[in-house]
């Protein structure tokens with residue numbers, strides 16, 4: 164709150180400084196604007212940046228790290244009274260002290276006697292620290308703003324290269340933004356790696372990558388039967404792969420053919436309506452596809468196979484008939500088909516771009532040779548677009564592997580190694596969801612297994628994406 | 644095997660070839676009557692009538708935007724592939740109106756080949772580029788036949804010596820001039836009667852240009868060639884007849900010699916001497 168007010172004040176100050184700087188530049192020009200090296204606006208902007216940016220940086224840093232620093236300062240001296248408490252209790256003590264100081268509700272633990280006194284002392288100490296910290300940050304920001312302005316303003320002159328300086332600031336700002344993006348990604352990857360390392364201390368990587376049994380049950384109590392789980396991830400990858408194959412079997416031909424239709428056959432009016440429609444399809448949330456799969460497609464498929472089965476029972480293919488009658492709603496086929504439908508717009512819109520990038524001169528060349536439209540598509544356009552289309556399909560594969568909602572709702576939970584599309588299978592993403600939903604301890608192998616799975620998934624999709632993008636890029640260069 | 648390759652230095656001509664061997668008058672191959680072309684509402688060609696002789700080179704000249712390419716595309720009905728383009732009038736080739744409903748443009752284009760401004764080899768091997776037309780039109784009966792056609796076409800296009808040992812490399816790996824000759828080989832592989840060329844040398848350097856011009860001069864023994872060019876010198880060098888367009892109208896047509904030495908129309912005179920363009 165305080166920080167927000169301070170930022171608003173700072174913005175107002177910078178705005179004022181901007182106007183001052185610009186006015187000064189106009190004065191310096193003395194009615195001949197062309198005599199300035201830079202436009203007056205650049206002078207204003209440069210002074211405003213010096214007045215605003217460093218102070219804003221301090222305020223942001225305070226907003227982000229202030230709490231941690233206060234916490235560290237508070238804990239610098241632990242009262243003797245709490246040294247007897249268990250580690251968890253100590254944590255509760257500290258968080259209560261901070262909550263109390265901020266006027267928030269604390270835990271229900273009653274601190275009495277020595278502890279009560281220690282608590283009271285710490286609460287007032289926390290209040291002090293917070294107050295000092297705030298004052299220090301605000302003062303620092305204020306001083307920086309003022310100093311920035313006072314240093315920058317006198318430097319304005321006719322020949323001052325404000326334009327180039329502002330350009331430099333722009334560069335800094337852009338670098339800062341991209342650094343944030345890169346660092347965040349790096350942080351996520353590192354935390355994934357870190358937690359996975361902890362998992363692989365409990366479960367050997369070999370067992371995880373090559374084991375064929377997945378049953379992540381870990382004892383809640385030490386004396387519980389079957390207290391150790393099995394963490395062989397192969398069935399999960401098999402299930403993921405099966406569903407991905409089914410999905411691509413739907414999405415690749417349909418997506419590609421609709422892209423060919425759109426880019427080569429459809430008239431402008433048709434194109435103008437169908438393209439946006441496909442893009443709407445791409446915007447449907449995957450959870451909607453998920454319940455479409457679970458409530459519509461699954462039961463339909465089941466009814467269909469049961470119906471076929473009812474004809475076969477008693478005939479020469481009795482065994483198959485018996486099996487078909489037992490097929491359930493949740494099967495790889497349902498999840499795969501719906502996932503394929505989800506991927507159609509993705510494949511078709513990427514392929515459409517790629518096919519459109521094939522130069523018109525190749526089409527003209529082919530038509531001028533007396534080729535028909537379909538001959539031109541088959542013999543010239545598709546071969547020319549092939550690398551790009553392969554890249555697009557690989558991007559689709561990596562989406563299929565990472566897709567979660569549809570499989571969670573339609574694929575099932577049983578880890579099985581099967582190539583039968585009518586069987587229920589489970590996928591890596593589904594298992595991550597089930598491992599992490601509900602109350603979980605964050606240090607049992609069961610929970611940590613999610614990180615192991617996540618890391619593997621991350622590595623696979625990253626490799627696919629890098630490869631696919633390299634192909635697509637190489638293809639683009641070919642026609643520049 | 645020892646291969647001795649003697650590279651003949653390209654001859655850059657300065658004098659028009661037809662001045663050395665005067666063209667015998669050729670019978671008319673294509674007779675154009677009253678052609679109008681519209682792009683949407685806008686009229687691009689206005690009542691064009693002209694006779695184009697067989698086995699000779701006819702050059703279309705005129706300032707850019709005057710409709711030369713549009714007219715060229717009428718002759719193989721490539722304007723059909725442009726949305727919003729409408730062609731009216733008659734183009735009679737060998738006694739048949741090519742705009743007649745009974746004419747299949749796909750068959751017509753096998754008879755009327757086209758070479759474009761920018762070389763556009765397909766992203767296939769050199770061999771496959773030349774074999775493209777014979778394959779889609781089912782011209783070769785077997786593999787040997789096809790190889791024969793490819794070799795003959797590349798030889799006619801004067802490219803065989805340069806590519807015979809690398810027929811499997813992509814056509815796009817050749818130099819610009821070689822690509823343009825490859826595209827010409829591709830066009831003649833289906834044994835057309837007419838070859839249309841739309842500024843075929845404008846993307847080439849002078850040496851490659853000289854080679855293509857030489858090739859055009861050789862090909863006129865066998866084909867009816869129509870070439871669009873913005874270079875007056877080129878028209879003078881390679882063509883026997885010249886047609887001058889200006890703002891969608893045909894201003895003058897006649898033998899190249901006549902047009903360049905003694906134009907009837909003042910506008911032709913102005914264009915040739917560089918006063919309009």
Ligand SMILES: Nc1ncnc2c1ncn2[C@@H]1O[C@H](COP(=O)(O)OP(=O)(O)O)[C@@H](O)[C@H]1O
Pocket residue numbers: 682687705706707708709710711712713714725
């Ligand atoms: N595809 C097209 N759509 C609309 N107008 C066109 C198209 N192609 C050419 N035109 C117009 O027709 C006229 C003749 O063009 P073009 O035949 O390309 O001239 P040239 O080849 O002599 O430079 C120009 O005014 C041009 O703008």
Ligand SMILES: [Mg+2]
Pocket residue numbers: 711712713841
């Ligand atoms: Mg043109």
